[in-house]
Amino acid sequence: MNRRPLRPGLPGVFAATSAIVLPGLVAIGCLDRPIDVVDPRITSTIVEVVPHSGVDKIDLVLGIDNSASMADKQQMLAQAIPDLVESLVNPPCINEAGAPLPSAEQPKGPSEDCPTGSRREFEPVLDIHIGIVSSSLGGHGGGHCPDLQTDPSCSDEKVSKNDRGHLLSRADPCVASEVVPTYANKGFLAWDPKEQLSPPGETNLGTLDGSEPGLVPALADMVRGTGQVGCGYESQLESIYRFLVDPEPYGTIDASSGNVKVSDTDDVLLKQRKDFLRPDSLVAILMLSDENDCSIKESGFNFRASHTAALPRPRAECAIDPNDKCCTSCGMTPPAGCPEDPGCFDAQGNVMVLTQSEDPVDLRCFDQKRRFGVNFLYPTDRYVKAFSSPEITTRSGELVENPLFPKANPAGGVPVVRTPDLVFLAGIVGVPWQDIARDPADLTKGIKNAREMGEDGTWDVIVGDPAKGILPTDPLMHESPDPRAGKHPITGEQTDMDPSSPLGNSINGHEYDTLGEDLQYACIFELPEATDCPNDPKCAECRDGTAANPLCDPATPTMRVRAKAYPGLRQLDVLRGLGDQGIVGSVCPKQVNDRTKDDYGYRPAIGALVDRLKAKIGGPCLPRTLDRDKEGAVNCLLIEARPTGGACSCDSEHARLPVDDTHAAAIDEAKARSPEAGWDCFCQIPQLKDEELTICQNDVSDDPVTPAGEPVSGFCYVDASTDPAIGNPALVARCADSERRMIRLVGEGEPSKGATLFVTCSGDSSP
Structure with missing residues (x-):
């Protein structure tokens, strides 16, 4: 049989001290679950909770x-x-x-x-x-x-x-x-x-x-x-x-x-x-x-965002700073300390409402606080x-x-x-694919993951900071019915191209006159087949053949040959x-x-x-390199917890050792975290050393053995990001280039059925 994968490894943690202490358990997942990286200057340890098996559904x-x-x-x-x-x-x-x-x-x-x-x-x-x-x-x-x-x-x-x-x-x-x-x-x-x-x-x-x-x-x-x-x-x-x-x-x-x-x-x-x-x-x-x-929030008056009737005007402060405490709807009582806004009322004292051009019903969902003085939508934190x-x-x-x-x-x-x-x-x-590609010149290299996007500022490019009113640095990610100006931060192209330079921008073609009834596009792409808009009720962009919309075929303006997307900022x-x-x-x-x-x-x-x-x-890949001592060991503690009904046994023949008294706090923390689990047996899984360590780090077999045929049981650390590599790079070949490292369990070192594994690693680490 050759179907089985490389046995999954275990995630590690990075900390400042070399002593293993457990101030608190952080339950993060199971055998295949990576641990969050913590600043070594802030905390000295973190714990992974590992159930008995990996992902099977x-x-x-x-x-x-x-x-x-x-x-x-x-x-x-x-x-x-x-x-x-x-x-x-x-x-x-x-x-x-x-x-x-x-x-x-x-x-x-x-x-x-x-x-x-x-x-x-x-x-x-x-x-x-x-x-x-x-x-x-x-x-x-x-x-x-x-x-x-x-x-x-x-x-x-x-x-x-x-x-x-x-x-x-x-x-x-x-x-x-x-x-x-x-x-x-x-x-x-x-x-x-x-x-x-x-x-x-x-x-x-x-x-x-x-x-x-x-x-x-x-x-x-x-x-x-x-x-x-x-x-x-x-x-x-x-x-x-x-x-x-x-x-x-x-x-x-x-x-x-x-x-x-x-x-x-x-x-x-x-x-x-x-x-x-x-x-x-x-x-x-x-x-x-x-x-x-x-x-839309399903509470209070928020349903009014989904009415076709015109909405009240916003107070004047909203145009300057939507986060101003006085920015609210003219239809609402001014917040305490905010003066009455005379622009909210007509000569008869009636609340002014927005005109149809100011409030087209199809554009109710964007930039609400500035445009209406009210955010009718659930916060993204929800x-x-x-x-x-x-x-x-x-x-x-x-x-x-x-x-x-x-x-x-x-x-x-x-x-x-x-x-x-x-x-x-x-x-x-x-969102333009150019903004999130690892290499904008070659998308086959893949899309950045969240960590990469955080490290190189991509989130600022595509989202900005909505809570502070900071727009994305990519102008194409601004929600606006009006043309947007500037240069694209990735391609360097001008984003304010207009129909006089059709398709002058490789990402969204060009800005166009939306008549205030639509938003400009974040990106467009060619369709495999054109759509004849006059004969398609869902194709409005090119129906009359007069719009200078980048979705339309310049040679046959009623044919839509491209598709669109608007900035997906909330997602x-x-x-x-x-x-x-x-x-x-x-x-x-x-x-x-x-x-x-x-x-x-x-x-x-x-x-x-x-x-x-x-x-x-398939097992976790670690984002950081763990330090090793001169024998090649990392400072990690693996404790298995299981319910036995009083028949506890920590047998070294099965890669289970009694937990040292210095780690009693780990057992107490485990019991406190899951008292309903009924754990009454706690055993330590050994870290391999000498010949067995080398075998664990290099033998890709499902069940590695020594030259004498003895099974190897325990855990080891593999890291292909170092020079020279620690162990066989094949064991971590599936990992991303920035995460080619893992803790590997072999033989009887794998968690028992029905058991939960607590993993703690401490000590200095480096990217």
């Missing part, structure tokens, strides 16, 4: 924008489904140097063995749930997006503008009864090649064209079936929050009293969440959108906490358990639960807030013509997501 949510103009992007995502699915369920075989084998030698399915002398990059994932939610949550109590509304692109049939955060399996967005068959009619797909589920799930991958049925064509059909007839106020973040996190999803919403009131409970959603979300799975969320998020915090607040302000992070319940058969490091949020959103702000758990991709692909290339379509974005996931599945 994934729950994948696709949050897809289903507003107008999304069909081309959904089609592109559908074409990327094989990359996404097959990368996880049928990972490539690699040779002893860690390089992938030629495609002709790769196995066709997860059950096939790798050729002799090679092995899987990581173990195939054999248990995956995949579901889709749209961005449509209706009008949040307002009237702009009623639950059902006729749509000309659907022969004036009524279509849903409010999908309530429920799982969708539509095959045709215009026909509610046409759905893609799902696992046990639960609304999601289940990958189950070994038929371990009851009832069994999907066992075949199938082909994208549907000639062979299976998981891939079914998911592609569901992606396309999400459609583009949803609400134009894209509540992408809130829709995902509602499905995965909301502790009290409402059943009804009403604003007839002048304030939003929610009531009842959405039992359908809670049932879907219970069926879909496992307590110990890795959760991956992939957002697809070409527009900024517009998650979603950062939702995907990272064990506790969240309800509408009433009560602190409750986050449904995404349930508590362990060993007696109930849930000894291991998901922790924040096992939740990933990826966004294929409105990006959430991704930045999630640190290493956030992955950024561009909804504007570099090219859509050559499917054989690595920069085709959304392949770079999917690759960035898979790279982060496989680091969990």
Whole structure:
């Protein structure tokens, strides 16, 4: 058998002192979960909590924008489904140097063995749930997006503008009864090649064209079936929050009293969440959108943002500084200490409202505080906490358990639960790919990860600092109906090109006269097929043939030959807030013509997501180098905790040693953290030395042995970033160039079934 991956290693921590002390435990995850780097000047130790096994199941949510103009992007995502699915369920075989084998030698399915002398990059994932939610949550109590509304692109049939955060399996967005068959009619797909589920799930991958049925064509059909007839106020973040996190999803919403009131409970959603979300799975969320998020608060008067009636003018302070304490709506009582603004009232003393040109209904969601004096949207911190915090607040302000992070319940058969490091949020959103590429001249080198983006200032380029009113340094990431001036910070091109220099900017073509009814584009891209706008209800940009819009064909102005995206600032702000758990991709692909290339379509974005996931599945890669002593040992302590019912044994024959009295504090901290776990046995896993250390660091076998045939059991440190390398670089070949190091467990050193491992490393470290 040659299917097994290199055994996963363990993450390390970096600290200032060489003594191992445990002032507090930080629960971060399981065997495949990297630890956060801490400043050695601030703290001396940190702890990793490691359950008995690595990632063996994934729950994948696709949050897809289903507003107008999304069909081309959904089609592109559908074409990327094989990359996404097959990368996880049928990972490539690699040779002893860690390089992938030629495609002709790769196995066709997860059950096939790798050729002799090679092995899987990581173990195939054999248990995956995949579901889709749209961005449509209706009008949040307002009237702009009623639950059902006729749509000309659907022969004036009524279509849903409010999908309530429920799982969708539509095959045709215009026909509610046409759905893609799902696992046990639960609304999601289940990958189950070994038929371990009851009832069994999907066992075949199938082909994208549907000639062979299976998981891939079914998911592609569901992606396309999400459609583009949803609400134009894209509540992408809130829709995902509602499905995965909301502790009290409402059943009804009403604003007839002048304030939003929610009531009842959405039992359908809670049932879907219970069926879909496992307590110990890795959760991956992939957002697809070409527009900024517009998650309107479902409280107070915020529903008015979704009304078609004109909104009151903002106070004068808003134009100068939206963060000024006096910046508010003229329709509201001025804050204490703020004088009355005479510009708020007409000659009769009535509150002035904005004109239609000042407040086009389709542009309600951008720059709200400056334009209206009110921010009608949920703060982005709501979603950062939702995907990272064990506790969240309800509408009433009560602190409750986050449904995404349930508590362990060993007696109930849930000894291991998901922790924040096992939740990933990826966004294929409105941002130029040039801004996030490792090499803007060669996208095949990949997209920067969160750490790289933080270190080189990319977040400042694409997001700025919204809380302080600091705009992104990329002018194309400014939300504005007016032309934007400046130079692009990556390409050096002028961003204020106009129709007199058509397509003068390689990223968004050129700025144009939006008539105040639309925003300028962050980026555009060529479409594989042109759209005849006069015959397409969803194609407004080139319909009359007079607009100097960069999406239109200059030779045939009624033909749309390019697609657009607006700055996805709120999604990006959430991704930045999630640190290493956030992955950024561009909804504007570099090219859509050559499917054989690595920069085709959304392949770079999917690759960035898979790279982060496989680091969990196949073992962690460390961001820093650990110092070693003269014998080659690192200052790491590994303690295994398990419930034995009084039959505790720490047997050196099984790589288990009694914990030294100097580490008693570690045991006390472990017990205090999880008293419900019933741990009564704590053993230390030894660090290997001498010959066994060398074998662990260099032998890529699943079960390395000594020349005498004795098994090697314990842990060691491998680092290919040093010169010379510490151990065999093949062991960390799958890691990013900046993270080619790990702690490796071998033989009986791996955690026992049902056990939890506490890992502490301390001592100086260096990049």
